[in-house]
Amino acid sequence: MARRTRGTSAGLDRERIAAAAVALVDRDGLERFGVRRLAEELGVDPMSIYHHIRGKAALLDAVSEAVLAEVAADAGEASSGWEEVARRTAHGYRDMAYRHPKVFPLLTTRAQTSPVALAALERLFAAMRAAGLPDQVVADAPMVLFSFLNGHLLARTGGGPDGPGPMPPLDAGAHPTMAALAPLLADFGSAAEFDRMLDVVLQGIRDRAAREETP
């Protein structure tokens, strides 16, 4: 708890702060996150942080940018078809979400205009266009894909402070179809479920493309 005297450097910079913030959100969740707690974690006065980051909102921007940067690394070779690119992007994104479930909701709420996000989008658009898909399909598909990914991962990671929570026992009388399908609904959050649902979306894109090419 040895407090530094004024003026001595604490070695703070945007990067170190962002890394500590990610770790703090990972541990305690978004609700408990705050400037003061982060400062204590860094062994620093709360106001010191403001010399590197404008305020809490900018702090959360830095957090989401930091976790997004993790996903950009494994882009894979460029010589793949658009489906391979889409699948790799989706898997990388999912892995990141599971690595930082408490951070993930931030990404779905804030508009993603950081360079890494735009680069990933551009890769997807380019791969689809190179494959000869109709322009309207190319324009729509990545948005559909990321909408699905955000919605799905938000549900699986739970968004809230304590994960998805156990499925409550459903009333078989009131919901007979759901009750009958219960065994199939049980692999909630599994890798197999993710791939199945991702395939549905990709299938829709593929089919839509085939339909618009020959009208």
Next chain:
Amino acid sequence: MARRTRGTSAGLDRERIAAAAVALVDRDGLERFGVRRLAEELGVDPMSIYHHIRGKAALLDAVSEAVLAEVAADAGEASSGWEEVARRTAHGYRDMAYRHPKVFPLLTTRAQTSPVALAALERLFAAMRAAGLPDQVVADAPMVLFSFLNGHLLARTGGGPDGPGPMPPLDAGAHPTMAALAPLLADFGSAAEFDRMLDVVLQGIRDRAAREETP
């Protein structure tokens, strides 16, 4: 500003509180929402609210339940095919999201286990099963649909305090494909865009069903 004397009824109950809370979030956004502000809106002491609702979290639960209830009304006749049911459900859900853009993020974060949410899900499951879709497809499809809806509507309504924000001017040099498609990306948030993307998802479900029926 006339404060009531202690003991006299203020006519508070869960329903009235929830309605005022929805109106307050609609007006000022989630960030500015709080127990004290809500109390002032109701002309009431903050602590009075706690006699009807456990705390802020329960208050937000009531808010999301209230807006979800709006969508249950227009279910439509039961004699429709599953696609019609899915489309009507999606449109009703979207209309609700646009009616309460500041509330919507709540729905994507909290697990939806309220009776109205389960009833809507059951309708979808039942319609698909009645149409003879394979069980695995029936089990997955509503989840895929709502994942897409949540992700898409979250992006369109902006989630944050001030809407989606204008698209920043993108660097045509760094992102040539996106720049080329810019005209097609311009109808962000339009009804036509929603229907196009919804069709992609439904197409995927349809195709997946056809593929699994005849293996």
Next chain:
DNA sequence: CCTTTTAAATCTACGTCGTAGGTTTCGCTC
């Protein structure tokens, strides 16, 4: 080597928040 500048970090303080605990008052039943 001494002075001046500059930037980093700290300290103080204000208004707001969620809510625990205690108190007051109304309307009801005996």
Next chain:
DNA sequence: GAGCGAAACCTACGACGTAGATTTAAAAGG
């Protein structure tokens, strides 16, 4: 009309985000 339960209020506490002023070590200039 005495007693009681419920509804509302009052007070208070700790935590929050952050504006503004202050301190101090290190860099720059002579």
